[in-house]
Amino acid sequence: MATSPDTNISTSDSLKYWNSIPTTVDGMLGGYPRISRTDLKGSANFLAKLRREYPSPSSNGTLKRGVDCGAGIGRVTAGFLSTVCETIDVVEPIEKFANEVKGAEMAGSGQVGNVYVSGLEDWVPEQQYDLIWNQWCLGHLKDKELVEYLQRCKKAVTIDGWIVVKENMSTNRDWEDIFDETDSSVTRTNEKFHQLFKEADIRCMKTELQRGFPKGLYPVRLYALKP
Numbered sequence: 596m597a598t599s600p601d602t603n604i605s606t607s608d609s610l611k612y613w614n615s616i617p618t619t620v621d622g623m624l625g626g627y628p629r630i631s632r633t634d635l636k637g638s639a640n641f642l643a644k645l646r647r648e649y650p651s652p653s654s655n656g657t658l659k660r661g662v663d664c665g666a667g668i669g670r671v672t673a674g675f676l677s678t679v680c681e682t683i684d685v686v687e688p689i690e691k692f693a694n695e696v697k698g699a700e701m702a703g704s705g706q707v708g709n710v711y712v713s714g715l716e717d718w719v720p721e722q723q724y725d726l727i728w729n730q731w732c733l734g735h736l737k738d739k740e741l742v743e744y745l746q747r748c749k750k751a752v753t754i755d756g757w758i759v760v761k762e763n764m765s766t767n768r769d770w771e772d773i774f775d776e777t778d779s780s781v782t783r784t785n786e787k788f789h790q791l792f793k794e795a796d797i798r799c800m801k802t803e804l805q806r807g808f809p810k811g812l813y814p815v816r817l818y819a820l821k822p
C-alpha cells in the first residue's frame with residue numbers, strides 16, 4: 596500500500612516556513628491578498644445560512660465565544676469573527692503572528708480573548724465555544740492528529756454551537772491528497788475530509804464551495820460540523 600501523503604508532514608518544517616513569512620495579509624494568503632474580502636464575505640454568508648437553517652435560542656444574537664484556530668495574524672478574527680462573536684480566542688503556533696492578532700483592528704465589536712501560542716495538534720480547549728473556526732491550517736495536521744483534534748473540538752462546542760472547517764480541496768486526478776513541501780502541509784480531497792469526520796464521529800450538517808475566487812487556485816470548501 597502506498598504511504599499516505601500526510602506522513603510527510605513535519606511540524607518543524609512548517610514552523611520554519613511560517614516563521615519566514617511576513618505578518619501581512621499577503622503572507623497569510625500566499626500572495627493573493629485580494630481574495631480576502633470575498634473569502635470573509637463567503638464565510639459570513641455561510642454562517643448566516645447555517646443559523647437560519649438550524650435556528651437556536653442564540654440564532655439572532657451575537658455568539659458569546661468563538662475561537663479562531665490557526666489564526667495567523669487574525670485576518671479572520673478581525674474581518675469576520677469580531678462581527679459575530681463577543682469574544683474570540685486565538686490559537687496560533689507562530690508567536691509573531693499571535694502577537695499581531697492582539698493589536699489588530701476589529702471590524703466588529705468582538706474582542707480578542709485568550710491567545711494560545713500552540714499548534715492545534717497540542718491544543719486542548721479549556722472553554723466552551725459557540726463557534727470553532729478552522730481555516731487554511733488543518734493541512735498541517737496528520738490524519739490521525741486531525742481526527743484526535745476534532746474529537747477534542749466535539750467536547751468543546753456548545754449545544755447550539757458549530758465547528759467550521761474551511762480548506763483547500765485536492766484537485767489530484769487520482770483523487771489523492773497532495774503533499775506540499777514548501778510549507779509541509781497536505782491538501783486533502785473532499786472524500787478524505789468526510790472519512791476523517793466519520794472517524795472522529797462528527798456529523799457534517801452543511802457543506803458548500805466558496806464562490807468567486809480566481810481560476811487557478813484550489814477550490815475551497817466549507818463544512819459545518821456537529822458532535
Ligand SMILES: C[S@@+](CC[C@H](N)C(=O)[O-])C[C@H]1O[C@@H](n2cnc3c(N)ncnc32)[C@H](O)[C@@H]1O
Binds near residue numbers: 624665667713
Ligand atoms: C495560510 S495561513 C492561514 C491563517 C488564517 N487562518 C487565515 O485564514 O488568514 C496558515 C496558518 O496556519 C498556521 N499553522 C501552521 N502549523 C499549524 C499547526 N500545527 N496548528 C495550527 N496552525 C498552524 C500558520 O502559522 C499560519 O498562521
